[in-house]
Every structure is written in structure tokens, then in C-alpha cells.
Amino acid sequence: MGDVAVLIPTLRRPESLARALRSVFAQEGVADRLSAIVVVDNDPAASARSMIDELRSASAWPLVYVSEPTPGVARARNAGLAATDASLIAFLDDDEAASPGWLGALLAAQSRTGADAVFGPITGRAPDAKAWLRPYLERFFGRDGPAQTGLIAHPWGCGNSLLVRATALPGAAPFSAAADHTGGEDDILFAALEARGGRFGWAAEARVEEFAPAHRATLGYALTRAFAYGQGPSQTAAAARNWPGVIRWMVIGAGQAAIFGAAALALTLIHSPKRAELYDRTARGIGKVFWMKGFEPRFYGAAEVARLNRT
Template sequence: MSAPHVSLIIPTQRRLEGLTTAVRSTFRQQGIEASSLELVVVDNDVQPSAQATVEALAAEAPFPVIYVHEPEPGVANARNAAMAKARGAFIAFLDDDEEAPEGWLAALLAAQKQFEADVVFGPVRGRAPAEIARHRGYLEWFFSRVGPAEAQLLDHYYGCGDSLLKRSSLPDPVAPFSAIRNHIGGEDDLLFGAMKDRGSRFAWAPEAWVWEDPVPARLTLDYTIRRAFAYGQGPSSACAIQHDRLGIARWMLIGLAQAAVYGAVALAQRLIGSERYAFTLDRAARGLGKTLWWGPFKIHFYGLRPAT
């Protein structure tokens, strides 16, 4: 059997409903031959809780579906386990809370060809249930990814969900994601940052958009503000990895100023009942993350074993 042109990868952990939606959306892709595709679903639960679901979905699939069980918790562990099984020259990542329209993959591939890109990113459209009334606009914005209106090369990068990677461009084509980010996330930032330093080409495909349907537990300010704080830690943490003390100091000072200014504005907005309160609080949290970025302040979002 010849190797597929594209390996679709969906990491999952105890989200069977979202996984089912994501997987079925890959079956509906148009503009590319099914014979050139495969799907790898990697289950990062301690128990193989997604196996029966994936095997049932495989019976509907127009291309091979490979189930991988990676019991060792961690987002990098999961991605690397899938990469080790994937055989495609290109790797397309979709999250288990995302749903891809029919032209998604074809749009990613078209942008890759047009710009000879090493990585292509597409937009994400956050979608909150109608019953979510409080801060709904902010929550949908938080879970969205917005970029240029036109397809183009980028001088920056986004996250791994809704992306296409050229395998031969990766520093390590089998296990490119660093285990040091297993539990806090940002394993994709480390990879793409290293690729940028090596001169890799990043592109944007506005037609390659996907829906994102966060689980209800994430549709709260408690979750998003903690996540915003963690996002803010990124620049300072990256400088620490590079032993760039001046960079760390610079980002910490910037973050302190942002936290102070946006924190004061957010407090005023809350007192007057402004709908912008959540957006401003988010910016304050990102600033504080730049300042408080080291060990005790790291927040674990991934790789947690279920309670027993």
C-alpha cells in the first residue's frame, strides 16, 4: 500500500462527542482524493476510552483510520505518538473540539503549494451555545483565531489546531514536540519558534477555517482568564529557554505595566457594568503572565490523570 499524501491527526482525551464531530468532518473533505489520505486518532487517556468510538467511526471512513493509544499523559506525548504512526508527507492537525467544513483541507494544501510553505494556518471560529448569555461575545472571541483576509506569507505563527505541516521541514519528523510542555501547553509554540529561527516559511489560508465548540467547562471566565495568564507567560518563558536575561526582564516590565493599566480599566468597567470588562481583564491577565512566568505560577492544562 502506497503512503498517503496527507495524514490527518486528531488528539483526544475523554471528549467522545466532540471527537465524533471532528472525525466525521474529515470524512466529508472535498477537492482531494480519499486515497491520498489517512486519519490518525491518538487517545491520551490512561484507559483506551476512545477506542470503541474510533473503531465504529472507521467503518464509515473513505480512507484508513488508525487508532493510537498513548497512556502517558501530556499534549506533546499525544502529538508525538500520532506522528510516529502517521505516514503522510504532510500532517494536518485538527482538535477534538473542532469541525472542518468540506473545503478545509483543500484550502490548506492550496496555500502550501502557492507559497511553498513549511506550515500553513487557518482561521478558527469559536462557537458558544445559545444558552450562554454572559460574556458570550468575549468567549467566542477567545476561542477564535483571526488573521488576514487574504492568503499570504506570515512573519509569525499560530497554534497547532487547524494547521498543515510539511513533514520534511520539521526538525524531527517523528517526534517534533517537546515534552517539557506536556502539561502546560505551548509545545507547538516551541516547535514553530524553532522553525522560524531556521528560516521556515509560514502561510495563512483564510478559506481553511474551522468551527471550535469548547466543552461547557471551558466557557467560563475562570477558565479563559487562567488560560490568558498562561498565554502571557509564553514570551518570558521562551526567553528563559534561550537564556536571554535581558529579554526576560523586558517582557516582565512590559507585563507589569499591562497588568497595572488594564487591571485598573477592567475594575472600572466592571463597576459600571461594561460589556468590555472581560476583554480588558483578559489583557490584564496576559500582562501578569509575562511577569509571573516561572515554576510556581505555571498552570497545568494538559496531561492530568482522571480522579480515581
């Protein structure tokens, strides 16, 4: 049995889930390391079950189906962890597709750096976006890092990552259910890991593609996410009861909102496509100011189920 499991949470994305799974089936050089592929179906209707049954014959590794009927991104991740005892956990989102050397590159980087959590680059794809927005959105959904594999100072998000279970995923439910509907469960996890002295690594060759579905390939969706990302530093400081830190981030955010907002207005008047980047920076600044409960956008869990039920 191998020592690493790939965990893919999903919620009613059959086509992209199939693409993600087939990309894992095609992984090279990890035959002795990969113990299982765990798919966590977060749909109350368990809609992914039949697909997983159909795809099992295409996988060289055990394909494990887990139903977590209570919608929530943290619950889904925790349910997946409960289904495997692998000592290393690789996370792939259901809208991502891994390159053939993805998992091998993550494993090599972890071995080389000794990091508790290793992250890789993401190439964003937004085929349904308006032409003037596509470059911005593909950068937004993408992720770049150092050109070389090695240790890095700060973590990235959970999508396209490899975590050492013993140090990075403590307890039976390491992802906070408080973030079930808003996201940010990985930010909370990695902030706690950083506070414990955990180390983060970068795997330059562990590339995946992330495909933004049509409802996400819009300026409104991206700016709402940017606002939520902006809330992160203030919320992290507040969770640590670091009130001087909260004030500092709010002042920074107000300055960003004012400066980038003015620049965005100027570019809007001349219809420059570069205005999208400045809208983004403005939204992140506003998020640092309005970080409190009641201002948190909801992207996952019950909110996503409600959106799917409307479509």
C-alpha cells in the same frame, strides 16, 4: 497513497471527537491526497477505541487508532506522528469541526506559499457560556487572520494547521514533553522553526469551528489560559537565555497589568460586558511577569485526567 495525514489527539471527548471525525470524512477535493486519519487516544483506559472501530466504515480513508496511555499533549502528538509516514501533517483538535474545503484550502495555501507551516481561521463557539461572556469567549476560542491567503510573519497554534514534516517536524519526537501538562508544545516547536528561518503561511479559506465545552466556557478558565498565553514570550526568551529579552517582556507585562487592570476595574464598576476583554489583557500582562516554573497552569495530561475522574 496520498501525501497528507490528518492527526487528531483526543482525551475522553467522545461526542466532540465524533463530530471532528465526521467533518474530516466530509472533506472535498482531497481524495488523491489524504492517506490516513490518525486518532491518538491519550486516555489510559483507551476509551476511544470502540468508537473508532464503529466509525471506520464511515470513512473513505484509513482510520488509524493509536493508544498513548501516558497522558500528555506532546506525547499524544508525537505518538500520532510515529503512526504515519506522510510528508504533510494536518492537525485538527478533537473539539474542532472542519469545513468541507478545509484540508484542500490548507494544501493549496502550502503549495502557493511554500510555507513550512500553514494555519487557518477558527470560529469560536461557546453555547454554554453566560450571555454577557459569550462574545468574548467566542473571540477567545476563535482565530482571525488576513483576509487573503499568503505568507505571514508569525505562527499561530497547532490546532487547524498543516506542517511540512521534513522541515517543521524534525526528529522522532518533535514536540517537547516538557509541555505535556501545561501546553505550549506548539509554541516551542514554532519558535525553533522560526529561528531556523522557517516560513509561515495563512490559508484564509481553511476554516474550522471550535466548540468550547461547558467547563471551559467560563471566565475563570479563559483568564487562566490568558495568563498562560502571557507567559509565552517571557518563557521563550528565557529558554533562549535571552535575559535582556526576559526583562523587557516583564516590564511590558507589568505595564499592561497596571493599565488594563485599572481600566478593567472601571468597567467592572459599571457592569460593562466589555470588561472581560480587559480582564484578559490584564491576565496576559501578569503572565509575562510571573513566567517562572511554579506559576505554570496545567490544562492537559495528568491534570485533565484528574479533572475527568472527578466529574
